[in-house]
Amino acid sequence: MPTPRKGDGRPSPTAVRAVGLRKSYGEKVVLDGIDLRIPAGSVFALLGPNGAGKTTTVKILSTLITADAGDVRVGGHDVAADPQSVRAAIGVTGQFSAVDGLITGEENMLLMADLHHLSKNEGRRVAAELLERFDLVEAAKRPASAYSGGMKRRLDLAMTLVGSPRIIFLDEPTTGLDPRSRHNMWGIIRGLVADGVTVLLTTQYLDEADELADRIAVLNDGRIAAEGTAEELKRLIPGGHIRLRFNDPAAYRSAADALREVILPRALGSAPPGGVPDDEALSLSIPSDGSQRELRSVLDRLDSAGIEADELTVHTPDLDDVFFALTGPAGVPDQPTEKTR
Numbered sequence: 632m633p634t635p636r637k638g639d640g641r642p643s644p645t646a647v648r649a650v651g652l653r654k655s656y657g658e659k660v661v662l663d664g665i666d667l668r669i670p671a672g673s674v675f676a677l678l679g680p681n682g683a684g685k686t687t688t689v690k691i692l693s694t695l696i697t698a699d700a701g702d703v704r705v706g707g708h709d710v711a712a713d714p715q716s717v718r719a720a721i722g723v724t725g726q727f728s729a730v731d732g733l734i735t736g737e738e739n740m741l742l743m744a745d746l747h748h749l750s751k752n753e754g755r756r757v758a759a760e761l762l763e764r765f766d767l768v769e770a771a772k773r774p775a776s777a778y779s780g781g782m783k784r785r786l787d788l789a790m791t792l793v794g795s796p797r798i799i800f801l802d803e804p805t806t807g808l809d810p811r812s813r814h815n816m817w818g819i820i821r822g823l824v825a826d827g828v829t830v831l832l833t834t835q836y837l838d839e840a841d842e843l844a845d846r847i848a849v850l851n852d853g854r855i856a857a858e859g860t861a862e863e864l865k866r867l868i869p870g871g872h873i874r875l876r877f878n879d880p881a882a883y884r885s886a887a888d889a890l891r892e893v894i895l896p897r898a899l900g901s902a903p904p905g906g907v908p909d910d911e912a913l914s915l916s917i918p919s920d921g922s923q924r925e926l927r928s929v930l931d932r933l934d935s936a937g938i939e940a941d942e943l944t945v946h947t948p949d950l951d952d953v954f955f956a957l958t959g960p961a962g963v964p965d966q967p968t969e970k971t972r
């Protein structure tokens with residue numbers, strides 16, 4: 632579930648804003664005019680196939696490389712004009728970890744505290760607190776090279792937090808982790824956001840974006856192919872439907888009659904999965920974007936005919952469908968969800 636927002640109605644301040652971001656390597660255009668706005672205290676996921684430009688975007692936002700064009704502000708600071716202030720405001724954990732395997736977890740943390748110019752006492756206090764929070768106390772005195780992948784990721788993130796950044800970029804934070812470690816990391820990320828930290832994460836895992844992100848941008852061919860909440864993205868592509876099932880064949884036939892205009896005939900190739908009358912299963916499927924309005928319209932029709940379904944389910948496409956539709960050869964679908972009316 633995305634992180635809940637405080638509902639005071641006021642728009643959140645912007646933590647990260649990019650307008651017209653461009654980057655090429657030689658002839659290869661990697662980012663072809665990207666616009667991003669990430670509200671403070673939210674999780675934003677950048678999704679895209681291999682080579683789409685996710686890491687390049689994170690590198691530009693975190694001042695590791697410069698853009699060819701575009702206006703980029705992070706924490707209110709211009710990345711081109713004031714990279715030092717940007718660096719002071721952010722934390723980055725990349726696909727290549729900052730963890731030094733030759734020294735212990737605790738030593739890695741203390742080294743980080745030194746880099747942030749914390750006093751010896753303050754450094755020890757912060758290191759101990761973060762090792763505790765990331766469940767690394769037992770392993771703290773062992774060389775980091777002996778840590779599991781999940782422990783290394785946790786240590787990496789703990790090291791990033793030594794400087795108390797308010798904006799964190801996580802480049803594929805759970806790649807290669809087992810399901811328990813992934814869930815563990817999701818919990819940690821949610822905890823950060825609950826403390827008001829802004830998180831930009833790149834991921835190839837659609838369920839990760841679905842679970843964590845308030846908003847998702849799908850990057851494809853150097854452009855943002857679509858941006859929105861997971862639910863908004865799922866509504867962009869056809870395939871959603873309302874399914875009604877009946878125990879009584881007579882009720883099923885009456886419903887099929889009442890909903891005749893909105894049920895897709897079997898002959899239409901564009902029917903959603905199971906999106907046709909199914910005489911054997913006594914079920915009907917009605918194409919729908921899953922909105923309350925469409926659901927009400929179907930229920931109204933059934934009510935008017937005095938019919939009650941024994942089972943009603945609303946099916947929306949999942950993010951896998953969105954990803955394939957938006958990043959496949961056909962690109963963005965011309966038509967949004969098929970309408971029932």
Ligand SMILES: Nc1ncnc2c1ncn2[C@@H]1O[C@H](COP(=O)(O)OP(=O)(O)OP(=O)(O)O)[C@@H](O)[C@H]1O
Pocket residue numbers: 656661679680681682683684685686687688835
């Ligand atoms: N230093 C570089 N020199 C030349 N080309 C580069 C360089 N860095 C990245 N690229 C190219 O830019 C494109 C985007 O790379 P990037 O690493 O941003 O993609 P990504 O979306 O993060 O991919 P992945 O999911 O595989 O990590 C790729 O085609 C890559 O080969």
